[in-house]
Amino acid sequence: MNSELNRMTIAEARDGLARRDFSALELTRACLDQIKLVDPKINAFITVCAREALEQAAAADRQIAAGDASALSGIPLAIKDIYATRGVRTTCASKMLENFVPPFDATVIGKLRAAGAVFIGKANMDEFAMGSSTENSAFGATRNPHNMERVPGGSSGGSAAAVAADECLGALGTDTGGSIRLPAAFCGVAGIKPTYSRVSRYGVIAYASSLDQVGPFAKTVRDAAILLGALAGHDPHDSTCSARPVPDYEAALNGDLRGMRIGVPKEYFVAGIDPEVERAVRDALATYERLGARTVEISLPHTEFATAAYYIVATAEASANLSRYDGIRYGLRVTADNTGELYNRTRAAGFGAEVKRRIMLGTFVLSAGYYDAYYLKGQKVRTLIRRDFERAFEQCDVIATPVAPTTAFKIGEKMADPLQMYLSDIFTISVNLAGLPGLSLPCGFDREGLPIGLQLIGAPFAEETILRAGDAFERAGVVKRRAAIL
Amino acid sequence: MSADAYEAIIGLEVHTHLMTRSKLFCGCSASFGAGPNENVCPVCMGMPGVLPVLNRHAVELAIRAGLATHCEIAPRSVFDRKSYFYPDLPKGYQISQYELPLCKGGYIELPAHSDGAEPRRIRLTRIHMEEDAGKNIHESDASLVDFNRSGVPLVEIVSEPDLRSAGEAGAYLRELRSILRYIEATDGKMEEGGLRCDVNVSVRKKGAAEFGVKTEIKNLNSFRFVEKAIEHEVSRQIELLEAGGRVAQETHLWDPVREQTRPMRSKEFANDYRYFPEPDLPPLSVTPDLIEAIKTAMPELPADQRARFVRELGLTAYEAGVLTQDREVAAYFETMLAAGLKNHRTAANWVMTEVLRVVNDTGQPLADAAPLAIESGELLKLVETGAISLNAAKTAFAAMCKSGQGAETTVTALGLAQVSDEGAIVAACDRVIAAEAAKVAEYRAGRDKLFGFFVGLVMKAMGGKANPKVVNEILKRRLAA
Numbered sequence: 001m002n003s004e005l006n007r008m009t010i011a012e013a014r015d016g017l018a019r020r021d022f023s024a025l026e027l028t029r030a031c032l033d034q035i036k037l038v039d040p041k042i043n044a045f046i047t048v049c050a051r052e053a054l055e056q057a058a059a060a061d062r063q064i065a066a067g068d069a070s071a072l073s074g075i076p077l078a079i080k081d082i083y084a085t086r087g088v089r090t091t092c093a094s095k096m097l098e099n100f101v102p103p104f105d106a107t108v109i110g111k112l113r114a115a116g117a118v119f120i121g122k123a124n125m126d127e128f129a130m131g132s133s134t135e136n137s138a139f140g141a142t143r144n145p146h147n148m149e150r151v152p153g154g155s156s157g158g159s160a161a162a163v164a165a166d167e168c169l170g171a172l173g174t175d176t177g178g179s180i181r182l183p184a185a186f187c188g189v190a191g192i193k194p195t196y197s198r199v200s201r202y203g204v205i206a207y208a209s210s211l212d213q214v215g216p217f218a219k220t221v222r223d224a225a226i227l228l229g230a231l232a233g234h235d236p237h238d239s240t241c242s243a244r245p246v247p248d249y250e251a252a253l254n255g256d257l258r259g260m261r262i263g264v265p266k267e268y269f270v271a272g273i274d275p276e277v278e279r280a281v282r283d284a285l286a287t288y289e290r291l292g293a294r295t296v297e298i299s300l301p302h303t304e305f306a307t308a309a310y311y312i313v314a315t316a317e318a319s320a321n322l323s324r325y326d327g328i329r330y331g332l333r334v335t336a337d338n339t340g341e342l343y344n345r346t347r348a349a350g351f352g353a354e355v356k357r358r359i360m361l362g363t364f365v366l367s368a369g370y371y372d373a374y375y376l377k378g379q380k381v382r383t384l385i386r387r388d389f390e391r392a393f394e395q396c397d398v399i400a401t402p403v404a405p406t407t408a409f410k411i412g413e414k415m416a417d418p419l420q421m422y423l424s425d426i427f428t429i430s431v432n433l434a435g436l437p438g439l440s441l442p443c444g445f446d447r448e449g450l451p452i453g454l455q456l457i458g459a460p461f462a463e464e465t466i467l468r469a470g471d472a473f474e475r476a477g478v479v480k481r482r483a484a485i486l
Numbered sequence: 487m488s489a490d491a492y493e494a495i496i497g498l499e500v501h502t503h504l505m506t507r508s509k510l511f512c513g514c515s516a517s518f519g520a521g522p523n524e525n526v527c528p529v530c531m532g533m534p535g536v537l538p539v540l541n542r543h544a545v546e547l548a549i550r551a552g553l554a555t556h557c558e559i560a561p562r563s564v565f566d567r568k569s570y571f572y573p574d575l576p577k578g579y580q581i582s583q584y585e586l587p588l589c590k591g592g593y594i595e596l597p598a599h600s601d602g603a604e605p606r607r608i609r610l611t612r613i614h615m616e617e618d619a620g621k622n623i624h625e626s627d628a629s630l631v632d633f634n635r636s637g638v639p640l641v642e643i644v645s646e647p648d649l650r651s652a653g654e655a656g657a658y659l660r661e662l663r664s665i666l667r668y669i670e671a672t673d674g675k676m677e678e679g680g681l682r683c684d685v686n687v688s689v690r691k692k693g694a695a696e697f698g699v700k701t702e703i704k705n706l707n708s709f710r711f712v713e714k715a716i717e718h719e720v721s722r723q724i725e726l727l728e729a730g731g732r733v734a735q736e737t738h739l740w741d742p743v744r745e746q747t748r749p750m751r752s753k754e755f756a757n758d759y760r761y762f763p764e765p766d767l768p769p770l771s772v773t774p775d776l777i778e779a780i781k782t783a784m785p786e787l788p789a790d791q792r793a794r795f796v797r798e799l800g801l802t803a804y805e806a807g808v809l810t811q812d813r814e815v816a817a818y819f820e821t822m823l824a825a826g827l828k829n830h831r832t833a834a835n836w837v838m839t840e841v842l843r844v845v846n847d848t849g850q851p852l853a854d855a856a857p858l859a860i861e862s863g864e865l866l867k868l869v870e871t872g873a874i875s876l877n878a879a880k881t882a883f884a885a886m887c888k889s890g891q892g893a894e895t896t897v898t899a900l901g902l903a904q905v906s907d908e909g910a911i912v913a914a915c916d917r918v919i920a921a922e923a924a925k926v927a928e929y930r931a932g933r934d935k936l937f938g939f940f941v942g943l944v945m946k947a948m949g950g951k952a953n954p955k956v957v958n959e960i961l962k963r964r965l966a967a
Contacts, residue, residue: 084534103528104528237537242535324577367760
């Protein structure tokens with residue numbers, strides 16, 4: 001029995017814990033055992049927090065015994081190593097922060113603690129969340145649990161792989177241009193990027209502040225809804241965080257799709273998309289029609305400019321956000337005779353190639369004489385893309401697209417060609433630019449058994465709608481959850 | 487051609503701390519005097535993942551500063567990131583305002599000067615909010631950084647190039663400081679970096695339409711240095727031009743020891759701050775209601791108080807100007823009048839000479855250096871009623887500054903009260919008349935000038951305490967008899 005506990009969904013474990021079928025300690029031990037068994041191969045974790053996790057689990061058991069269990073009491077979660085965790089080192093997968101131990105918790109970490117969650121470890125990622133494959137990590141690449149030669153997607157690849165490999169029941173990721181949805185698709189799990197401002201960013205190490213958003217990974221859409229409910233809500237420490245009340249996301253999963261209009265953007269089914277991916281997504285749309293929804297063709301005419309706009313806006317913000325890693329107050333310091341040289345050496349040694357590339361890009365687009373041509377134009381494109389979606393949502397309730405043009409690619413395949421790597425995100429980036437919620441869920445497998453992801457995009461704060469649509473698809477049972485091959 | 491053929495064109499950028507309890511973007515104390523790095527938290531240390539939250543009180547103080555200088559308050563303003571690397575700047579960027587500042591336009595009216603110069607209106611370009619940086623401390627074996635000041639709220643007040651001399655720049659700064667103190671936006675203490683100034687200076691031939699090439703002098707932290715630096719820079723530029731040279735557009739630093747400016751090395755200033763809107767802060771919206779509420783709560787401004795002093799109290803523009811340079815001084819003056827003084831100008835001059843002298847001499851704040859204003863008022867009231875002479879009042883004032891005792895008590899203790907008792911004065915007059923029979927005869931024969939001689943003798947006989955007015959009357963009467 002214990003060896004199977006880690007395979008449970010959060011909803012199942014929650015019920016089992018409530019019925020005292022097993023304890024939180026047993027559940028946490030099962031996850032730690034699985035980590036011991038499979039993580040040497042997958043490398044989903046940068047830091048495993050066994051001692052702290054067992055303490056948290058014991059505390060959860062006491063809570064449950066006392067009859068005051070919270071929403072996530074005893075549920076073991078993996079935390080992307082981008083979240084500040086008090087007393088536990090937080091590296092952002094960078095040499096720069098290899099030994100950085102934050103003196104404070106990110107707001108969502110505090111919320112999850114209060115909800116009784118168990119933090120099993122800090123998950124691997126692309127350095128400073130810059131990448132689509134989790135290969136840009138100072139702590140080695142993470143491997144896709146479905147195929148060890150393949151990437152798990154990025155940047156939250158460790159979180160997605162940990163969930164797919166049953167090393168935990170759910171995980172936290174962040175999504176700036178697809179960093180939750182792409183790894184969810186590549187690893188065959190559910191992941192949601194909420195509306196920008198729905199979840200606090202305080203304590204989440206910033207990559208691109210106007211695009212970054214917190215979100216969960218889970219084995220099912222229902223579990224993702226449960227986690228999102230625990231994460232969302234106003235935070236006085238984040239001025240960009242919405243004060244809108246948080247609905248009961250789980251209660252919205254009523255399976256009723258009658259009358260729902262699903263928009264299918266013609267710009268997302270063009271040359272370059274893997275035919276197996278297209279077929280799986282078209283099949284999913286057919287399933288939706290069987291479930292009572294209606295599909296309508298829509299147009300998002302500025303889609304082709306999204307990637308360019310993203311790499312201007314995101315890198316501009318990143319160039320400033322990463323200025324604080326200067327070797328003065330914390331993190332890596334490479335000493336030198338003078339301050340200027342100390343900066344140069346520290347940053348040269350501390351940052352990886354992709355991070356340096358993006359800092360240079362961002363510095364360039366903000367430079368005097370280039371600002372109007374790049375940054376300002378990028379922001380204008382962003383407005384046009386947002387308007388595209390506003391118009392589209394006059395015709396439909398949900399937009400369905402593939403998450404990525406392909407399934408998981410081979411490790412090393414795109415490392416030499418950043419532009420090819422950037423194209424992995426062409427279907428996810430617009431959602432960040434427009435600040436919309438996007439859900440990624442499995443909708444099939446290719447011939448090699450690699451998962452294919454379906455993306456459901458909602459209007460601002462329409463998380464309930466896309467979760468309901470995703471959950472209904474899952475419950476239709478067309479796609480069976482496949483255990484990772486380990 | 488002489489230096490008189492040129493005029494200076496000067497613009498000032500003044501940075502001053504806003505008097506808030508907490509910092510601009512976090513809850514840390516904004517006060518000074520704590521040990522190094524005691525008033526810090528993850529936010530003002532620029533830790534990974536932290537976010538700024540704007541201090542509402544700081545915004546209100548900045549709006550007050552804008553309204554007090556007749557600025558337009560932007561309904562929507564934007565914070566920007568200004569990027570540069572420096573060890574005292576924890577995030578590698580300063581949160582400031584660039585394209586859309588909180589306050590635009592406006593002006594400051596310079597008060598009339600003792601030399602009779604007309605009041606001048608100096609236009610403001612803008613006032614914007616920003617955060618301060620920490621402080622580098624260089625020791626023999628290490629450089630250290632104290633982040634207590636990091637994130638303390640500042641306003642930067644930028645003037646148009648409307649100033650024409652070092653003296654005018656000084657007057658502008660004094661008036662600006664006075665306004666900011668009146669509205670309690672700042673305490674204006676220079677020694678704590680409470681007021682720092684960058685100066686833009688150019689010169690041109692009088693009557694020329696175009697400005698000359700300007701230089702910028704950075705980081706002046708006293709009014710005296712601002713004036714000295716401008717004087718130095720203006721003559722340097724004129725000498726350069728007279729010698730057939732050209733002024734280079736450069737940034738200078740003021741060397742307070744050698745009292746001259748020197749060009750900064752190019753490495754000492756960044757030239758591209760890569761400003762862009764701060765994505766962690768939504769645009770700042772200011773409602774008309776908030777502006778109205780701040781206007782309603784605004785105290786009387788120095789210019790209004792000056793006008794009132796002239797209009798209602800009959801002071802000269804110069805007197806009103808001196809009194810309103812400092813809110814405490816003006817308040818002292820008004821409290822004195824509350825003793826029921828009729829001669830307002832005597833009271834004004836009393837403050838300008840006696841009161842400001844002890845402040846200057848002791849170097850202490852007004853409240854510590856001078857007696858209570860109401861006691862100063864009572865003292866002058868005694869002069870007005872003739873109970874003491876003005877000289878006696880000065881003696882009493884000096885004693886009161888040291889003892890802290892009241893006017894009446896001091897005057898009595900020092901025996902300064904004038905004798906107005908007719909009997910005693912009549913007796914003294916009669917004794918003098920009897921003793922100086924020859925002179926009296928001369929006086930009665932028409933030598934009017936001797937009158938003062940008799941007054942002197944009577945006063946001497948009375949130990950200097952006789953009321954001169956009464957002595958005059960009685961003497962005249964007795965001599966005529």
